[in-house]
Each structure stands twice: as structure tokens, then as C-alpha cells.
Amino acid sequence: xxxxxxxxxxxxxxxxxxxxxxxxxxxxxxxxxxxxxxxxxxxxxxxxxxxxxxxxxxxxxxxxxxxxxxxxxxxxxxxxxxxxxxxxxxxxxxxxxxxxxxxxxxxxxxxxxxxxxxx
Amino acid sequence: xxxxxxxxxxxxxxxxxxxxxxxxxxxxxxxxxxxxxxxxxxxxxxxxxxxxxxxxxxxxxxxxxxxxxxxxxxxxxxxxxxxxxxxxxxxxxxxxxxxxxxxxxxx
Numbered sequence: 694x695x696x697x698x699x700x701x702x703x704x705x706x707x708x709x710x711x712x713x714x715x716x717x718x719x720x721x722x723x724x725x726x727x728x729x730x731x732x733x734x735x736x737x738x739x740x741x742x743x744x745x746x747x748x749x750x751x752x753x754x755x756x757x758x759x760x761x762x763x764x765x766x767x768x769x770x771x772x773x774x775x776x777x778x779x780x781x782x783x784x785x786x787x788x789x790x791x792x793x794x795x796x797x798x799x800x801x802x803x804x805x806x807x808x809x810x811x812x
Numbered sequence: 813x814x815x816x817x818x819x820x821x822x823x824x825x826x827x828x829x830x831x832x833x834x835x836x837x838x839x840x841x842x843x844x845x846x847x848x849x850x851x852x853x854x855x856x857x858x859x860x861x862x863x864x865x866x867x868x869x870x871x872x873x874x875x876x877x878x879x880x881x882x883x884x885x886x887x888x889x890x891x892x893x894x895x896x897x898x899x900x901x902x903x904x905x906x907x908x909x910x911x912x913x914x915x916x917x918x919x
Contacts, residue, residue, distance in 0.1 A: 755907040802855035
């Protein structure tokens, strides 16, 4: 079973870049079996899919975030990452990494990390 | 984007009750509909995919139905561990989108 763990700063200043990593165990980020995603949930709001990456370099982004978002894989660390640029208070949310096994579902999730955007 | 709307937004029920949650898509999504359960402070857990297929380990009291634009999640006999928020999600086309969630509370 694949296990995921998010890491990164919990507090980011407005206009700066939010960067999170997701460490993977029980599966290889370089495998074409898995679809690696980032999903977020602002306080009291619905879940929002942000992006996925598979086969090491094939990506798909939510158009609402595409201009500010980059998802990438680091095979040497067996992790995948997200960078969200020019953040505002509206980007305050619990950020989850998730994986689909063989299909772009969300079969397994990390525990989530709350990131607050504030000066 | 495909909009997903759930009803009700919340409900109160007792252990043993039959509970049904509805999810409606703003356009047809065939059976590309998934259901998640989320407990406070925890990540969502995939329950049902493809509208009616069980994820491994999900109790048989959960069932999903529907196709096109209208879908339901039913819990045949509510158990104490089922009090949670349930969200639907379409995987028909990106951007994948979620419903606003239905909170099942203890009456």
C-alpha cells in the first residue's frame, strides 16, 4: 500500500511561493502506474483538485491555478512537489497529496498539512 | 468546469437508519463518479468509484448508484463510525471537481 506524507512551511507570506513536498513509500514516483495529485481544502469549503503528474513528466493542471502552479517529481528522493506562486489569503488551506493506482483517482491520501498565508 | 451539487448539505440520523445522499452533475459524466468519506482532522477516504464499485475494505452497507447526471450514495444501516462528511467527485473530465459535502450527524 502506498503511503504519503506532506512536508513544507506552515506559514507563507502574501506574494511569496508556497512549496510543498510529498514523500512516497510503498511505490515509485517514476512508475507509470501511478497518478500523483495535489488537492486542497480551504477552511469550510469544498475540496479542490490542483494538478496531477504521471509517467514522471506528464502533467495536468486545474486552469484556475495553472498560471501560478508547478507540479514536479524528484525520483532521487521518491517524492513529488508543488509550487504555488504569488499566494494570497485565499490560498490558505489544508493541502493534501494523493495518488491514483492505475487510474486518475485518489486511492490514497497524505494526512494533509494546513498552510496559512499571512504576513 | 463541471459543477457538482450535493443534497442535503447536512442531515441528522440515528444508528441503524438508512441514509441516502444525492449528487448531481451540471452535465453528463456517464459513471465517472466517486464518493469519499472524511472525518474531522483526517484525509478523505475513497469509498466508491465508477458510481457503484467498492474500494477494497469498504463495508457492504455502503452502495452507490446512478449514471449521467444523478447519483446516490446509500448507507443501508448507519453505524457509529459512519458519522462523517461525504463528498462526491467527478473524474469524467479535468478539472476534476468535488461536491460541497454532506455532513452526517448523530441525531
